[in-house]
Amino acid sequence: MARRSKHHLPQTASQFDADWFTSVLGAQYGAAVTDVKSQTIGEGIGFLGELHRCELTWDRPVDAPGAVVIKIPSKIQKNRSLGEGLAVYEREIRVYSEMRSWLGIAMPEFVYADCDPHPAPWLEPLFVFLFEKLSIRGVSRVLDLLLLIGAKSSRRYLLMIEAIDDARAPQQLEGGSIEDALLGLETLARFHANNWMDPERRDEHPIIWSVGHVPKVAQASYRRNRDAFMSRFGSLIGDQMVAKMDEVQRRLPHLCSLMEREPWTLCHGDYRLDNLMFRSDGETIVLDWQNLSWGRPGWEVAYFITTGLDPYYRSEEQVMLDRYHQVLVEAGVDDYSYSDLVADVTIAKAVLAHRMVAGDDLLDTEMEKSETEFIEVLVKRVIGWVDLDI
Template sequence: MKSGNLSDTPLDEPEAAPGVWVVDDPAEVTPEWMTSVLRAGGTDLEVTGLSYEPIGTGQLGASYRFVLDAGADDYAPRTVVLKMATGPTEVRDLIGLGYRTEVNFYRLFAPAAQIRVPRCWSADITADARQFTLVLQDAHPALPGSQVEGCTVEQAAAAVRNLAGLHASFWNDDRLTGDGLPWLRRGDERALTNFGRLLVTATAGFVERFAARLAPEDADTLRQTAAAMSGWGRRIEGRHSLIHGDYRLDNLLFAGADDVTAVDWQSLEVGFPGRDLAYFLSTALPPALRRTDQKALVGAYHEALVGYGVADYSLDDCFTDYRLGMPQGPLITVLGCMYSASAPTERSDQMFLSMAANACAAIRDLGTLDLLTS
């Protein structure tokens, strides 16, 4: 069953004139440049002045809020966000695929996706993927979630319903598995087996690094999960969609209990939808709250999928997929911690430890390891 609408989009068409709207320093942005970009993106106004300030703490890119002087048009944006590459060339070369992935998400998939994302006026990248620029809607005064502080059940419900909009839009779409998108990651058995080998090594380092702060049962669960990754891909190959890959609180902007916007699309891939759902719920909620509310939250996600047109997918199957998706938590948490390009801080350590502890508790509660090895 397919719910996406990509029929009018040539998935194998090469990128046209790369780099036309790329800047590598916010100081390069002039009123004339901003006017041209916004007009090219469908907003006809003249920017006569602007100022900017850095926002966020992104590890793989830098973001700036631009305040625009653009007349009295009530429909014109007063602020926009520019996201661009950051760091030395050798770092950009390592994460260039992430840059290309995020740019192509806004170019290719965002118009067909039923998930709330910022409006994008321009998404451009150079041919070598070392520089990119996104011109995005400013979600202010929405605030990002916090992995350390967690969220409410109401916020979690809004987040999973929003997530369902992404998955439903591309549910089992065979066009995603063809050869037309060489930049798009595939979370297939081969890829996950390779990640599993990497995770075994990274887990040993993670456990050693946090030996004084990691509960023994969590260290044991991390090791067992890494060892079980070799069979994970075979168990989850029955369904696929576009998945965010890093759908967590720090990548969500909340403007109210039921108003959430997803950002940071550099980890996008074709994969098992249950991975996103499990990763979010297992890391966003403390174990006690997750235990009492996870059935209702999985139900809210499933209800939204059905509402978007996904058929022949029962709530029981959805909950099983939620259980099967749980290794995503240790996978992203441990690899993100051990291979981050940024220097560790106490805040980042708290985040990774919170995510690891919450994910491990969910894996044990839901019998995920038994499910993978049965």
């Protein structure tokens, strides 16, 4: 018997043609697409997928998007394997298609999505079981196997969302301003409050992992990347910080467990300046929902501040934490004190710096000179916020 052919699900920009757009959107909008102009807007380092902006010409006046952004998996093998291992492609599709209406935050409009069914859904719980039971050395070997499987995956994914053209995009490499940071923290506080301690929302979607998910994976990655990272960045961060990272490595399971205590909330998972867009009316649009997770809110506050602002702004940290906590309380949260926030942020900053080391072998993918500079800036920025006395 002949194998049934797969339905058409484009995985390259050349396949985003007028006929395909009409086939998936025509019935919804009662019109046909006659022309498509595509432009790649994101790929390479830091991108687990490709982003393509497509301008659409319709055959008649219609209330339909004139431009959309399409996200598909990366063609870079290492990025693709990591994306599969972290389940980011399926997670983002589910966020837009199933969760967008109740997350309580402004994000691009969902237009269309499609993906192949998971060929082996039993693999994830098996790998999690192994990661929890094996030694760090054993976890490292299993991690290699997981990434190998991910790199060979033929599973197809596609997400189509509206193109945002009326908002300002800050530049993370240049470092953010206090004004942008405060706007971002206000939006984050309202998002956290909207999803505060809601087990039904979390548990209904097992693909939402905790921020401290299987810490042995990070320990295994740190173990095999440490020497190369220190050779590259050791002089930049100093001996005291190297010793602090080694201490975090030893304490990581406990520190991660602290980020899973009550009270917890849903976390965006990659809340940084590059994923925010500011409209002139004060609305903040939040992009890139591949890493939606749950955990202590201070984790995400620390992530946002340390990735977006140079340590020069450490003197403004209290102002930023005050603003976040004030908005959180105003939104109805009454079981998370300011001292809780400060304690969580302090721990999270050290764990995030450890992750810079653990992820070092994933940061060298097809880097141009400007991208190398970005990594150096990001390492110096994140590690520069770490408190040595946790």
